[in-house]
Amino acid sequence: MSARDPIAHVRAETCFVDDLLEPQGTLYAAVFGSPVAHGVVCVLDANAAAAASGVAAVFTARDIPGENQVGSVVADQPLLAADRVRYVGQPLAMVVADTPTRAHQALKNITVTIDKRPAVFDPRQAAENGDLIGLPRTIAMGNVDAAWSQCVTIVSGRVDSGGQEHLYLETQAALAIPRPCDSMHIFSATQSPSSVQRTVARVLACPMHAIEVEVQRVGGAFGGKEDQAATWAALAALAAHRLQRPVKLVLDRHADMQMTGKRHPYTSDYRLGLDADGRFLAFQATYYQNAGAVADLSTAVLERSLFHATNSYAIPNVRVTGICCRTHLPPFTAFRGFGAPQAMVVIEAAIVAAAETLNVPTWTLQQKNLLCGGDIFPFGMRMQGDTPRRSFDAAVSRFHVQSRLADIERRNAASNFVKRGLAVMPVCFGIAFTTTMLNQAGALVHVFVDGSVSVSTAAVEIGQGVATKLRRMAAAALGIAQTRVRIENTSTTRVANMSPTAASTAADLNGAAVRLACGTLLQRLKTVAAGIQGVPAGQVAIRGGRVWIGDAPSSLTWEALVKTAHRKRVDLSAHAFYATPELHYDRQREKGRPFAYHVCGAAVVEARLDALRGTASIESVEIVHDAGRSLDPLVDRGQVEGAVVQGIGWTTLEELMVDPDGRLLTDTLSTYKVPDLDFSPTTIEVVFLDDTADSGAVMASKAVGEPPLMYGIGAYFAIRAAIRAVRDVPAERIRLPLTHARILQMLEGE
Numbered sequence: 089m090s091a092r093d094p095i096a097h098v099r100a101e102t103c104f105v106d107d108l109l110e111p112q113g114t115l116y117a118a119v120f121g122s123p124v125a126h127g128v129v130c131v132l133d134a135n136a137a138a139a140a141s142g143v144a145a146v147f148t149a150r151d152i153p154g155e156n157q158v159g160s161v162v163a164d165q166p167l168l169a170a171d172r173v174r175y176v177g178q179p180l181a182m183v184v185a186d187t188p189t190r191a192h193q194a195l196k197n198i199t200v201t202i203d204k205r206p207a208v209f210d211p212r213q214a215a216e217n218g219d220l221i222g223l224p225r226t227i228a229m230g231n232v233d234a235a236w237s238q239c240v241t242i243v244s245g246r247v248d249s250g251g252q253e254h255l256y257l258e259t260q261a262a263l264a265i266p267r268p269c270d271s272m273h274i275f276s277a278t279q280s281p282s283s284v285q286r287t288v289a290r291v292l293a294c295p296m297h298a299i300e301v302e303v304q305r306v307g308g309a310f311g312g313k314e315d316q317a318a319t320w321a322a323l324a325a326l327a328a329h330r331l332q333r334p335v336k337l338v339l340d341r342h343a344d345m346q347m348t349g350k351r352h353p354y355t356s357d358y359r360l361g362l363d364a365d366g367r368f369l370a371f372q373a374t375y376y377q378n379a380g381a382v383a384d385l386s387t388a389v390l391e392r393s394l395f396h397a398t399n400s401y402a403i404p405n406v407r408v409t410g411i412c413c414r415t416h417l418p419p420f421t422a423f424r425g426f427g428a429p430q431a432m433v434v435i436e437a438a439i440v441a442a443a444e445t446l447n448v449p450t451w452t453l454q455q456k457n458l459l460c461g462g463d464i465f466p467f468g469m470r471m472q473g474d475t476p477r478r479s480f481d482a483a484v485s486r487f488h489v490q491s492r493l494a495d496i497e498r499r500n501a502a503s504n505f506v507k508r509g510l511a512v513m514p515v516c517f518g519i520a521f522t523t524t525m526l527n528q529a530g531a532l533v534h535v536f537v538d539g540s541v542s543v544s545t546a547a548v549e550i551g552q553g554v555a556t557k558l559r560r561m562a563a564a565a566l567g568i569a570q571t572r573v574r575i576e577n578t579s580t581t582r583v584a585n586m587s588p589t590a591a592s593t594a595a596d597l598n599g600a601a602v603r604l605a606c607g608t609l610l611q612r613l614k615t616v617a618a619g620i621q622g623v624p625a626g627q628v629a630i631r632g633g634r635v636w637i638g639d640a641p642s643s644l645t646w647e648a649l650v651k652t653a654h655r656k657r658v659d660l661s662a663h664a665f666y667a668t669p670e671l672h673y674d675r676q677r678e679k680g681r682p683f684a685y686h687v688c689g690a691a692v693v694e695a696r697l698d699a700l701r702g703t704a705s706i707e708s709v710e711i712v713h714d715a716g717r718s719l720d721p722l723v724d725r726g727q728v729e730g731a732v733v734q735g736i737g738w739t740t741l742e743e744l745m746v747d748p749d750g751r752l753l754t755d756t757l758s759t760y761k762v763p764d765l766d767f768s769p770t771t772i773e774v775v776f777l778d779d780t781a782d783s784g785a786v787m788a789s790k791a792v793g794e795p796p797l798m799y800g801i802g803a804y805f806a807i808r809a810a811i812r813a814v815r816d817v818p819a820e821r822i823r824l825p826l827t828h829a830r831i832l833q834m835l836e837g838e
Contacts, residue, residue, distance in 0.1 A: 104307045105261035105277050106338050114263075115144050117327055117337040118191035120181040120198045121347055122173035125207035125416040125750030129171055129200065134181050136197035142190035144331055146198070147182045152326060154293030158319050160283060162221065162383035165419070167291055167322055173202060174381035175418045176750045177347035179319070184327045184335060207750050211378040211413035212355055221383045221412040227394045227678045229466040230405030235370035239361030243441040245820030247358065247434045251378075251744040252351035252423060252737070253754075255762055258307025259344040262321035263336045264328035271298040272325055277306050278317035279548050280588035285580045287318040288325045296580075299325075303578040305549045310734070311422030314590045315385050316348055345755040349421035350744060352389055353378040354430040360438035366446065368457045370405040373397055373434055377427075379412050380419035386412050389420075391522050393427035395467055395682060399435050400476040400516040401457045406466040416750055422590060424734065425797045428517055433739070433801050433824065436513070440805055441819035450805070451489055451512040455480060459516060468679035471516075473781035475688035475714045480514050483690035483712040486775065492694070500813040507697040508707075509809030513802030514690045517795035518683030519592055519785075520671055526587040527668040527684075531601035533562065535609055535660040539633075539647040541566065544576045545598035546586030552793055553723035557595045558602055560719055561786060565606035567630030568646050592791035595719065596684070597666060599786035604664035612660075616653045617644060685783040687795040689713035691732070693802035697810035702832030704807045706736055708771035711799060715776045716783050716790030728774045728796040735800020737763040740807065740826050811835060 096102045120134075134146040149156050149170035159165035169180050181198055185191035208214050236242065262284075263275040272292075276284050281301040289296045301321070306313060324337040339347070354375055361370040375393055379386035390410040397408040408431075443450040459476040484490070489512060496508045521527050532544040543562050549555045555575040563570040576582065587597065610630065617635045618625040621642060629636045635644040654660060673680030691711045697704045709732050718724045741761050745753040754760035783790045804826050811817055817834050 103304060104258045105263055105275050108263060108275055110263070110336065111265055111334045114334040114336055115184045115186060115327065115331065116188040116191045117182050117184050117324055117335055118188070118195050119179050119323065119343070119347070120183065120195050121177035122169065122180055122202070123176065123200070124173060124202050124204050125176050127173055127202040127204040129169065129173060130203055131201040132180060133199045137183055137194040140190065140194040140197055142186040143194050144184045144186065145327065147184070147327060147330065148180070151330060152291055153329070154291050157290065158287050158322055159383060160315055160318070161385060161387055165382040165384070167319065175416050176752070177418055178381070179323070179347070182323050182327060184331065207416035209415050209417055209746060209750060211376040211415060214413035214415050215376055215411050219414045221379050221414050222387050224409055224411045225390070225394060225678070226407060226409040227466050228407040229464065232370050232372050232405045232407040235405040236361055238363065239369050240364045241362045241442060241445055242359065243438060243445055244359040245437060245441055245822065246356065247437045247822040248355045249353060249430050249433055249824040251353045251420060252742050253345060253744065253760055254310045254312035254350065254423060256308030256310060256312060259339045259341060260313065260317060260320045260348060261338040262324040263334065264321070264324040265334045266328050266332050270294060271300070272328060273300045273302065274321055274325055275302050275304070276317055276321040277313055278303060278321065279306065279309050279314040279550065279590055280317070280586070281546070281548070281578055281580050282586040283315065283588065284318045284321045288322050291322045291326060292329050301580045303548050307551070309550045310424045311426065311590065312348060314422045314588045316421050341757070342755055345760070346752055347418060349380060349384060349419045351423035351738070352386065352420040352427065352430065356434045358434050358438045360442055362442055366448065366453050366456055368401060368403045371398060371403045371435065371438070372407045374409045375411065375431065377410060377412050378415055378417065378420060380415060380417045382419045384419040384421045386420060388523060389422065389427035391427070393431040395518060395522065396428040396431045397435060398466060399432045400459055400514040400688065401435065402459045402463040403457070408466065417746065424731065425794050426591065429735070429738065429798050429801065432515070432798050433804070436801055436805065437822040444819050449493060451484065454512060454514060455484065458514065467682065469681045469683060472685060475777065475780055476514060476516050479688050479712045479714055479777050480512070480690040482777065483512065483692050483710065486712065487692040487710040489692055505698060505700045507699055507810040507813040509695045509697065509806045509813070511693050511802040511805035511809060512690060513693060513799050515795055515798045516686050516688045517798065518686050519596065519791045520668060520683045521587065521591045521593060522673070522682045524671045524673060524682070527593070527597065527671055528587060528666065529597035529601045530583045530663060530665050531598060531605045532582055532663050533602065533605040533609060533661065535650055537651055537654045539572060539650045541568070541573045542576055543573060543602055544579070544582040545602060546578060546583050546589070547594040547598040548578050548589040550589065552727060553720060554589070554594045556723055557719045558599055561599045562602050562606055565603050566610060568633045592793040592795070595789065596785045596791060597668065600666040601664050603786055604666055605662040608662040608664060609660065612658050613649055613653055616656060616658055617649055620644060620652065684785065685790070687714055687790050689777070689795065689799070691799035691802050693799070693806040695803065695806035695810050697807060699814045699835060702835055703828050704810065704831055706769040706803050706806065709769045709799065710771070710773045711796070712775050712777055713796065714780050714790060715792055716780055716785065717788040718776060719787060719789045721776070724792045725774050727792045729772050731794070731796035732772060732799050733763045733768050735797040736769070736803040737800070739800050739804040739824050741767065743825050743827055807831065
């Protein structure tokens, strides 16, 4: 990935899986999914499809040479359903033909008879039936039961938050190419190449070294290609293995929306108690997570919900319980925020309910209860630094919250139909994989004799700018220009046993490994330079592509030094490994240190409501955000802005709708609405917090991918505040998204 990547994107020259030059003889796959949500397969007849023009083969579960299983956390997900189907769209068969059109046409010739069984789509009903994935988990601190008697104010209620379609620009895609000696090369649109490699080896009953997975770049993912990309790569690999021809499988948009998982919907109950001064004494919540038909990553998503149940607040007595509920919908999966948004909206709803009960501004309760350095989270980790309070206070002051609220009250009183609302949304988001094992990364760095540098890591470029950051890190570590550094495509043959590019950790983990590898090379080169210059190695540095002795530049250039090192038979390649230190978590005690650090910030969100039409818009989002020492302020600013808009989409616009038979109704871009430029706030201002504590991450930077999405939660409460200027609405029942239709219902008193 060269420094010209942004130019290639703008000129539409970037190659994704479907743009790759196809080998001669490539075949094309299409997948037949279950037409019902739950039932027993009686007859699956693919004979007519197999006989159709251009069809090379039709594959079902009995054609799998290895294990018919792609479940990564729990082994409960067959690659191709055999006896029972559990959601509409579950893969039953795959047609492979000489053109994509013929493959899709042949799908119509497959017939299936299914004995339908009752289907459940409501997680509360699934919990009542005892249909759970794993056991419920509870994280607790203090004594909640005893604390209620000390509370002066107690509020309770329910929050329902909907799912969200990833809607990545590049749909799920894979190209599998057989190679000699029973090996295979797979180009996959995945965030987790090693997961694809492991899954394909499992399905084909071969060793992992026989499978190379390569990712050039991914056209968007947002978590949707962390676990679920493996299914489509495994299907392509199955066909390529059986036919010994290249096979490409690219889902069209309709199939992708119908057959793949989305953000988990939650339905949650809460109770919050406060003392006479408005300080939080006790918080209790139960989260019913709609996991869909199989586990996927649901248990890990639920774990992060529990870790973020109290968001930015210090509460001495907490008990939160998460229940992973199995339903008959496509398996819900990772999505930016990974369970934290679903939990944060619950605590924010509780605070709003308390503020309305006490008739005080919500932001004053938020401010009074913010975390301070040394405060303990319910899972046992201590808050490091004071960024929750610093960012909140900075946002309230810089964006004039108090005076703006007074001005909004005056303007609302003077206008019959146009109302405004304001909300403040703090965020405290933990950075690390909560599965400790995943917090590791390797890097391979080559210096070539002309002075150019090649860097290979596990990081997948998804459009988040990680390649730009890694290039900058390598160049800074070696003391050379960024133009000399190339970030290679991600490949399982160059870096093994990769963790996914997820959890906002790609730059942290892989950047640290790159810096270690570059440090090894730098030490070797400085030793060579010291010999040339006749000085101790400790006096040598490389800056600006030149060797320096102390504070003075020498005549020895980077290129000359590299060539000399090569002549002296010095190794110009280095591999390094990094594992985030001090992480641990005991799931029996539900205590530990699951995060390396927290990213904090606060957003001030203003909404405008047309009470006559029942429509609302977000006028401005103004943010104070802690990005540490930003590696690339432009990249980080873009990540914050994009995440905010995506978060606003989840809370106010994007609504998944399923018919009574479990079939997705919002399965096209005409029925599923996503944010566009017209929808986006008129103003998004991002201010990075100055002088923040060192995160311990690479070059004192901080992750930026996921935390800003939660600022979008403020949009819901800003619109709701505007609605309350028209009529009172109950606080004990919150339902996301707050679409225009729902706004109109609330204005009508429904």
